[in-house]
Amino acid sequence: MTSFFSHLRLPRRLRPVAALAVAFTAAVLPASARAEQIPSFVQDGTLTICTNPTLPPMTFVKGQDVTHPEGFDIDVAQALATRWHARLSVITMDFTGLFPSLSAQRCGLVMSGIIRTPAREKSFDAVSYQDTALVVVGRKATPTLSSMDELSGKDVAVESGTSYVTRLGVVNDALIAAGKPPMIIQQYPTEEQVVQQVLIGRVFAFVSQDVELFYRMRQLRDKLHVLITPDIPDYRHFAIYIRQNPEDRTLLQNAISALDGDGTLQTFRTKWSVTDQSTKGGAAEAGTGGMFDWGAFFSALTSMAFLHGAFITLSAALISHGIAIIISVPIAIVLNSPQKSLLKVTLEGYVSLFRAAPTLLQLLFIWNAVPQFFPIFREQWFTPFLATILALSINESAYQVEINRAALSAVDLGQELGASALGLSRRDIYWRVIFPQAFRIALPPTINEFINLLKITSLASVISLQELLAVTQIQVARTFAFTEYYAAALIYYLVMVFFFLFLQKRVERRFSWSDRKKVVSNAA
Amino acid sequence: MQHEITTNSMISVRGMSKLFGKFVALDRVDFDISRGEKIVVLGPSGSGKSTLIRTLNQIEPHDSGTLIIDGKLINAKTDPIQLRCMVGMVFQNYNLFPHLSVLENCILAPMRVRRMTRMEATALARRYLEQVGIPDQADKYPIQLSGGQQQRVAIARALCMQPEVMLFDEPTAALDPEAIVGVVGIMDELAEQGITTVCVTHEMAFSRRIADRIVFMDQGKIVEITPPETFFTAPQSERAQNFLNQMLRY
Numbered sequence: 001m002t003s004f005f006s007h008l009r010l011p012r013r014l015r016p017v018a019a020l021a022v023a024f025t026a027a028v029l030p031a032s033a034r035a036e037q038i039p040s041f042v043q044d045g046t047l048t049i050c051t052n053p054t055l056p057p058m059t060f061v062k063g064q065d066v067t068h069p070e071g072f073d074i075d076v077a078q079a080l081a082t083r084w085h086a087r088l089s090v091i092t093m094d095f096t097g098l099f100p101s102l103s104a105q106r107c108g109l110v111m112s113g114i115i116r117t118p119a120r121e122k123s124f125d126a127v128s129y130q131d132t133a134l135v136v137v138g139r140k141a142t143p144t145l146s147s148m149d150e151l152s153g154k155d156v157a158v159e160s161g162t163s164y165v166t167r168l169g170v171v172n173d174a175l176i177a178a179g180k181p182p183m184i185i186q187q188y189p190t191e192e193q194v195v196q197q198v199l200i201g202r203v204f205a206f207v208s209q210d211v212e213l214f215y216r217m218r219q220l221r222d223k224l225h226v227l228i229t230p231d232i233p234d235y236r237h238f239a240i241y242i243r244q245n246p247e248d249r250t251l252l253q254n255a256i257s258a259l260d261g262d263g264t265l266q267t268f269r270t271k272w273s274v275t276d277q278s279t280k281g282g283a284a285e286a287g288t289g290g291m292f293d294w295g296a297f298f299s300a301l302t303s304m305a306f307l308h309g310a311f312i313t314l315s316a317a318l319i320s321h322g323i324a325i326i327i328s329v330p331i332a333i334v335l336n337s338p339q340k341s342l343l344k345v346t347l348e349g350y351v352s353l354f355r356a357a358p359t360l361l362q363l364l365f366i367w368n369a370v371p372q373f374f375p376i377f378r379e380q381w382f383t384p385f386l387a388t389i390l391a392l393s394i395n396e397s398a399y400q401v402e403i404n405r406a407a408l409s410a411v412d413l414g415q416e417l418g419a420s421a422l423g424l425s426r427r428d429i430y431w432r433v434i435f436p437q438a439f440r441i442a443l444p445p446t447i448n449e450f451i452n453l454l455k456i457t458s459l460a461s462v463i464s465l466q467e468l469l470a471v472t473q474i475q476v477a478r479t480f481a482f483t484e485y486y487a488a489a490l491i492y493y494l495v496m497v498f499f500f501l502f503l504q505k506r507v508e509r510r511f512s513w514s515d516r517k518k519v520v521s522n523a524a
Numbered sequence: 525m526q527h528e529i530t531t532n533s534m535i536s537v538r539g540m541s542k543l544f545g546k547f548v549a550l551d552r553v554d555f556d557i558s559r560g561e562k563i564v565v566l567g568p569s570g571s572g573k574s575t576l577i578r579t580l581n582q583i584e585p586h587d588s589g590t591l592i593i594d595g596k597l598i599n600a601k602t603d604p605i606q607l608r609c610m611v612g613m614v615f616q617n618y619n620l621f622p623h624l625s626v627l628e629n630c631i632l633a634p635m636r637v638r639r640m641t642r643m644e645a646t647a648l649a650r651r652y653l654e655q656v657g658i659p660d661q662a663d664k665y666p667i668q669l670s671g672g673q674q675q676r677v678a679i680a681r682a683l684c685m686q687p688e689v690m691l692f693d694e695p696t697a698a699l700d701p702e703a704i705v706g707v708v709g710i711m712d713e714l715a716e717q718g719i720t721t722v723c724v725t726h727e728m729a730f731s732r733r734i735a736d737r738i739v740f741m742d743q744g745k746i747v748e749i750t751p752p753e754t755f756f757t758a759p760q761s762e763r764a765q766n767f768l769n770q771m772l773r774y
Binding site (some may be wrong): 414424440 | 581606608609617619620624633637665666681682
């Protein structure tokens with residue numbers, strides 16, 4: 001509040017009085033009546049939040065448009081944005097990507113139904129906005145538990161990257177100390193997969209929040225119930241996380257208090273049934289039956305969301321591989337030359353590095369680590385799509401270099417000799433004689449690499465690219481129609497891959513010159 | 525040396541050497557070839573025969589000495605493309621372009637290097653394919669042809685650049701006896717047309733028939749340059765005598 005008072009230009013003596021007066025006014029008047037200071041994480045009139053929209057009713061995709069999550073968190077974020085006269089921008093990504101993105105200043109705050117824990121508050125500032133409780137949930141037929149110790153030796157599912165993982169670790173330590181077998185903890189990247197493990201009977205129970213459970217129980221028509229609600233003091237609040245800044249924290253705390261005071265939060269709670277424990281009512285989706293729901297399958301197959309996801313997947317793969325091929329040809333020529341040079345050693349290093357580093361790590365590095373050193377990469381123009389293209393084209397070029405090198409070496413040395421003896425220029429020797437022959441050799445492994453790349457684009461969901469698999473998972477979180485949506489995604493991948501296999505066959509038919517039998521049979 | 529240029533020499537070589545690392549492939553070689561002359565280069569394997577003719581069109585540039593072709597000094601600064609338009613070459617392994625048809629093999633360089641139109645180049649190619657006796661193979665791919673036919677295409681392809689000098693690097697070494705007869709027949713015809721020819725070969729009868737002079741090489745040096753009658757009946761050097769004895773034994 002210090003900077004706020006410095007604007008008042010009062011005599012030093014009077015400042016405590018003024019502070020009291022302002023505090024009084026703030027308590028009495030509605031929030032809108034005051035000019036409110038805007039936190040520093042609201043930049044250029046935009047409040048950007050990072051969220052993982054797979055946790056209904058806090059944050060999830062209700063309709064087909066995966067770029068527009070809804071839920072309690074999103075409504076609260078919108079209310080905050082309105083207070084601060086800002087536009088709300090929502091970035092969706094995997095849960096594990098949320099905090100790295102906050103550090104990398106991709107968003108001003110993280111709101112994704114996240115528990116307030118002391119461990120997280122070591123690195124980030126947190127402001128609570130909703131009470132909650134940790135619950136252990138099992139199938140309807142499973143008897144309730146009287147203590148957490150009864151989970152000893154049982155399989156328990158949990159969303160990875162969440163605070164529940166740490167908390168279950170504490171329980172396990174206690175179990176081991178007491179000489180009992182620990183729980184077997186299975187971690188899944190999305191909440192709906194965690195729930196599904198219980199539904200299909202792979203695990204005994206899952207750990208989540210009561211708030212989410214209310215929603216799921218309605219959606220799944222009483223297939224689940226709470227086994228135990230352990231009393232854990234650290235796990236009672238959902239919090240908004242921001243980068244550490246005492247002033248911003250105070251401003252955010254004030255804004256939340258004001259929203260609570262004027263009933264806004266309560267309105268949202270009712271709207272999203274956050275505290276409503278009844279299992280009947282409103283926005284419930286149809287649960288999954290045992291049979292394959294053809295209607296859901298076809299509606300997924302023909303939805304704009306899937307089509308858009310497939311388009312993103314295809315264009316990311318095509319553009320990345322195109323760039324990779326353009327980069328890799330000159331590199332392969334240099335690496336195949338007999339002379340040693342600094343350039344060659346450098347390029348060898350490049351190829352080795354990017355063949356060795358996992359693609360997922362490269363994506364995460366470019367998206368989360370690089371912006372810490374080069375702020376330009378956290379600007380708006382550097383979209384997840386561009387980051388994916390950058391990471392995948394570099395990664396792919398390293399593999400493509402090896403294909404090109406093999407193809408170029410497979411062209412007989414006599415070809416270059418024969419061509420240069422005819423007086424052809426270097427350019428013509430490469431473009432008219434060597435490349436056409438190398439292309440034939442490189443084509444099958446290149447198409448192979450491309451198909452691989454098409455599937456690898458699904459890794460980019462960790463940096464919030466809305467490609468086909470990310471879309472599928474978000475839609476599954478909404479509908480719980482695992483089989484139908486996975487099948488629809490599979491169809492898209494198959495159609496894309498088969499198209500390129502068909503293309504390969506067509507192109508290979510033009511290489512009949514390489515096969516004596518084919519040439520003869522074509523001539524006949 | 526200046527007077528050499530003004531004489532009728534097509535190729536003039538003085539003190540030319542070529543090294544591969546520390547290995548001396550050509551060791552201070554001197555010789556002259558007149559316009560229209562037929563030279564056959566003989567010698568044991570590794571004697572530097574192939575290296576010698578490859579320096580003549582600079583697909584292996586020489587390291588020292590002077591090379592003058594058609595009155596022009598050839599060195600690292602010369603545009604090799606101009607030189608190669610004038611000096612055609614046929615290889616032991618044909619080195620045809622497998623992705624191009626016979627006709628396309630023949631017209632590529634005339635179109636790209638001599639800037640002929642496709643029509644001009646095609647007419648020229650058909651004439652030379654006719655001359656080497658395979659006019660009906662023009663639309664086939666090299667893989668569909670026999671070795672002898674492929675070597676004929678290679679000769680036609682080189683002739684399409686209308687060179688003044690033809691270099692043959694063991695053109696019959698990869699062929700069966702029947703095919704050799706055909707290819708040698710074509711080379712005989714070329715010789716009669718008066719094109720300057722330098723040929724590395726092991727075909728003794730052919731050498732004797734067409735060569736104006738025999739260049740005998742050993743260990744990167746020219747051991748003797750003599751007319752074929754002298755070379756085959758009374759070789760001057762002991763090295764050449766040994767070589768001939770061994771050749772005749774097989």
